[in-house]
Amino acid sequence: MALLEKQIEFEPIALNLDGDQFGPDFLAINPFHRIPVLVDGDLTLVESLAILDYIDAKYPTPPLLPTEAKALGIVRMVSMLTLNELLPAMFPLTRQMLGVLGDIEEKLAQSKIYRAIEIAAIQTMSTSVDSRNF
Numbered sequence: 001m002a003l004l005e006k007q008i009e010f011e012p013i014a015l016n017l018d019g020d021q022f023g024p025d026f027l028a029i030n031p032f033h034r035i036p037v038l039v040d041g042d043l044t045l046v047e048s049l050a051i052l053d054y055i056d057a058k059y060p061t062p063p064l065l066p067t068e069a070k071a072l073g074i075v076r077m078v079s080m081l082t083l084n085e086l087l088p089a090m091f092p093l094t095r096q097m098l099g100v101l102g103d104i105e106e107k108l109a110q111s112k113i114y115r116a117i118e119i120a121a122i123q124t125m126s127t128s129v130d131s132r133n134f
């Protein structure tokens with residue numbers, strides 16, 4: 001999205017997350033078996049926030065981040081809550097969709113905890129950015 005926003009040409013490589021990420025070729029690039037990954041010449045970056053920072057520093061126009069203090073704080077909060085709270089909360093659902101099933105009782109208990117975390121994260125974001133819907 002950042003590259004599209006900045007109109008930078010790139011070569012997207014599609015990956016099926018039902019197993020491609022555990023293949024030796026991809027594990028050599030990211031041993032943590034997660035997307036996104038950015039390869040730019042001899043530089044390989046993992047972690048979406050690091051990738052966004054790199055793209056924004058290398059191609060500053062248009063900027064991805066606001067400079068005003070409150071706006072910057074909110075953007076950072078929303079992006080970190082999304083990565084640290086919402087994304088892990090979706091893991092049980094993703095695993096279920098991919099057919100990687102575990103003990104059903106354990107999954108139910110886990111999903112209740114994750115739902116509470118998701119609600120708390122969304123409420124935190126909503127109260128700070130009251131003009132936006134999440």
Ligand SMILES: N[C@@H](CCC(=O)N[C@@H](CS)C(=O)NCC(=O)O)C(=O)O
Pocket residue numbers: 017021033034035036046047048049083087
């Ligand atoms: N902290 C990482 C999280 C990346 C992440 O969880 N990616 C998921 C897809 S949204 C993934 O690749 N899952 C595959 C797996 O864990 O095997 C980031 O911000 O880049």
